[in-house]
Amino acid sequence: MTDNIFKNFDLKNKTAVLTGSAGRLGNEFAHTLCQAGANVILVDIDSKENKKLELSLKKKFDSKIISCNLDISNQNSVKTLKKQILAKFGQLDILINNAFFNPSINQTQKMKKFETFPLEVWNKVIGVNLTGVFVCSQELGSIMAKQKGGVIVNISSIYGMVGADQRIYGESGLNSQPSYAATKGAIVNLTRYLAAYWNGKNVRVNTLTLGGVLDKSYMKNSFIKKYSEKTILGRMANKNEYNGALLFLVSDASSYMTGTNLVIDGGWTAW
Ligand SMILES: NC(=O)c1ccc[n+]([C@@H]2O[C@H](COP(=O)([O-])OP(=O)(O)OC[C@H]3O[C@@H](n4cnc5c(N)ncnc54)[C@H](O)[C@@H]3O)[C@@H](O)[C@H]2O)c1
Structure with missing residues (x-):
């Protein structure tokens, strides 16, 4: 019997690297790590937003928090x-590979169709979403292998597991892209490779697969409705609904878990 189950979620005296910290979910994950007591290294290419996050976290938490601005690729x-x-x-105890390059922001007509999807965009996405995960796992995971302990969490998407149903996108301008599917699928198996590779080194590696997060600042109601109908729970996720799973995966609460994929998607992939 565990004396105090909540102790398993404690990250005091642990040091974590979080990539993509300045983004929507990065911000959530950074708060979660700090709340659990970890020292956090915020890694993002967006120096302005990352510094802002660092300063606001420092006001709320006592742990060591630093922002590092770099390109993970x-x-x-x-x-x-x-x-x-x-x-x-x-x-280094925890690495969360969360950063991703989102070319949807500047989506062009060419990017909406697979037949005309630009090679330079494909290569750029592979560079960040996949090569970036490789590079961070190689450089930072090696610290963990050497010290014989650590946890890596790779953030993937339902579109790394199933094809994007193009019918829900229409002219929304948010069409899910082939480079996203390829990179998010690839890291699910890179996770298994790394978990297996570091057997005996006590480095646990898991994927956390997420469904779409509601953001009314740029999503049209028609898109939100179509997306929601494809989930069993009938809605998109709120941005704070992945924090519990993240804490579970990076803490001792998941001590017997490695090489697998935790899927949180409102039931999208279940039917
Ligand atoms: N938001 C969703 O609906 C959703 C759904 C499923 C999965 N995910 C996954 O969650 C993760 C976070 O998504 P988000 O919505 O917070 O994205 P976001 O676009 O808000 O944040 C991504 C962050 O990554 C940073 N970044 C981009 N390129 C980088 C580089 N080369 N080096 C370092 N940092 C770089 C960006 O500056 C940004 O701060 C991603 O891996 C994404 O695939 C998100």
């Missing part, structure tokens, strides 16, 4: 980050 930058982490913290 640049191996030299991640090598420098590794040196900084070792110098400042001497250890």
